Amino acid sequence: MIEFQNLRKVYKSSGQQVTALDGINLTISKGEIFGVIGFSGAGKSSLIRCVNLLERPTSGKVIIDGHELTSLPVKKIREVKKNIGMVFQHFNLLNSKTVFANVAMPLTLAKVDKAQIKKRVHELLEFVGLADKADYHPDQLSGGQKQRVGIARALATQPSILLCDEATSALDPQTTSSILQLLKKINQEYKITILIITHEMSVIREICDKVAVIEGGKIIEEGSVFDVFSAPKTATARNFVSTVMNDQLPESINNLIQKQAGSQRIFRINFVGTSAGQPLLSEIAKKFDVHLNVLFGNITELQGVPFGNLIVEFQGEDKEVLRALTYINEKKISIKEVSAYAS
Amino acid sequence: MLVNSEQIIEALIETIQMVAFSLLFSVLLGLPLGILLVVTRKGHLIENLAVFNVLNGVINIFRSVPFIILLVAMIPVTRFIVGTSIGTTAAIVPLVFYAGPYIARLVENSLLEVEPGVIEAAEAMGATPWQIITKFLLPEALSSLVLALTIATIGLVGASAMAGAVGGGGIGDLAITYGYQRFDTITMFITVAILVVIVQGLQSFGNFAAKKIRRR
Incomplete structure (x- = not known):
């Protein structure tokens, strides 16, 4: 478990003070994949680096599995760090050493005996799918492979926490996806708590259980990934959600509607979980005297639950449209009129 | 020619x-100093500005004195170290005071070229400053060193x-005393x-060695 209590970090450079973290309170439970998302400069990097004290917080507490880190002596902190693996955006591998030696490094530092290191490293390389690359050097590997080495290295000492600092930001989308799947597998097989820092909402969507949005050194929104995606409260969160869940009408469709003035009304219908499986639209078309025209739609999956929205044009007499709306409301499906488009 | 082949070989x-x-x-002398120049600087492994500034200043002083004056x-x-101030052995002392600080600077440069991320990764693993120097910094900088x-x-x-x-002898001495001073x-050519x-x-x-270490 990771807990931040009123964490503050202020940088002083040439007389100027920059507040990177401004009173962060956050609890990351054991076994969770927790994502922190923010624009660059929001303080997310400072936050993750406070977990293993790569940055010393100016004030506040960092509590890892019951230990308050900032008050521990340096020696004890080094011990705690062996329980926290870290994966970096630019991999930070030793180019002078082989893949094997890189992965073995944390064990070598801990003075584990050679035979045991050998066994463990091969086990790790097998796990990340690089069993055949043990004798390669990092510069002979692709970005995704390098990150797999980074992950294997981070797992060497069997940590209970894994920190991912923009671990996929230097990778192409396909490689990103495969690395995220690997992280998920680690979380499931080893029950490791994973803290991910990213600026890509797709990363959060793909593997996180919970998400916190950070802005100006503060957590401005926090919740399950499902809640934040389906009902983002802050403008920044909405902004991030819209990067992966486009729910704005495209310009061309908008223009089309503007042209055919008439009695049509446009609604946004949100589908969540089981409701996504219901043949709602055809039911309405049969029961009521309305014509339905799907203008735009987006269905995705969040933590294994289907989620999406449709923008639908209702054509018909007011009375019939109203009846249809009542019917939808009864079914507890969220529907909202998109007034901006109906002129 | 005023010298014979035996003199040249000697x-x-x-x-x-x-x-x-x-x-x-x-x-x-230079390797430890170079390492200290890196790790005692601001924000580094064992930041100690007093040590850094003194070292930096002293090295600069030695580096600015022309060798012939040094x-x-x-x-x-x-005379204190080797008991005499003339001969080949005696020449080694000023040469060390000349090249030591120079090597310290070169080592400093090489070590500063190592990706800061590598040190960060080492710190995240809980490596001690000594481990970071011996197992991360020096191996990563080896080719450049x-x-x-x-x-x-x-x-x-x-x-x-x-x-x-100072009567140190050597090829250069031969070139100067015979080739240059006696025309x-x-x-001179040889x-x-x-x-x-x-x-x-x-x-x-x-x-070749640097390439071997770096491979490819």
Whole structure:
């Protein structure tokens, strides 16, 4: 478990003070994949680096599995760090050493005996799918492979926490996806708590259980990934959600509607979980005297639950449209009129 | 020609002795100093600005004194360390004081080239400062260190030529006393040619070794 209590970090450079973290309170439970998302400069990097004290917080507490880190002596902190693996955006591998030696490094530092290191490293390389690359050097590997080495290295000492600092930001989308799947597998097989820092909402969507949005050194929104995606409260969160869940009408469709003035009304219908499986639209078309025209739609999956929205044009007499709306409301499906488009 | 081949061979051996021993001691002096220059600077492993500033200043002072002056100025120190102030052995002392600080700077440069991310990864693993230096910084900088030492060695070959001023002998001394001062053009040519071969050989070897370490 990771807990931040009123964490503050202020940088002083040439007389100027920059507040990177401004009173962060956050609890990351054991076994969770927790994502922190923010624009660059929001303080997310400072936050993750406070977990293993790569940055010393100016004030506040960092509590890892019951230990308050900032008050521990340096020696004890080094011990705690062996329980926290870290994966970096630019991999930070030793180019002078082989893949094997890189992965073995944390064990070598801990003075584990050679035979045991050998066994463990091969086990790790097998796990990340690089069993055949043990004798390669990092510069002979692709970005995704390098990150797999980074992950294997981070797992060497069997940590209970894994920190991912923009671990996929230097990778192409396909490689990103495969690395995220690997992280998920680690979380499931080893029950490791994973803290991910990213600026890509797709990363959060793909593997996180919970998400916190950070802005100006503060957590401005926090919740399950499902809640934040389906009902983002802050403008920044909405902004991030819209990067992966486009729910704005495209310009061309908008223009089309503007042209055919008439009695049509446009609604946004949100589908969540089981409701996504219901043949709602055809039911309405049969029961009521309305014509339905799907203008735009987006269905995705969040933590294994289907989620999406449709923008639908209702054509018909007011009375019939109203009846249809009542019917939808009864079914507890969220529907909202998109007034901006109906002129 | 005023010199015979035996004199040249003798001078060659003296040069090799001077360069080899002064290189050895210069590295023993310069490598730790170079490492200290890196790790005591602001924000580094064992930040200590007092140590850094003193070291930085002292190294600059030694680096700014022309070698021929250092050679003479060091005479009392040389006499104290090796018991005499003339001869090949005596020349090694000022050469070490010349090349040591130079190597410290070169080492500093090489170590600063190591990706800060590598040090960060080491810190995240809970490595001690000593472990970070020996298992991360030095191995990562090794190839660049070899090139730096090649430069230092060639510098020593050049500086050792002036060691004739304290009776140090060597190829350079031969070139100056016979070739330059007595207008013996052939000796001048031969000695310079030997120096060229030495420098070429050292540089090629350094490049080869650095490449071997870096692979591909």
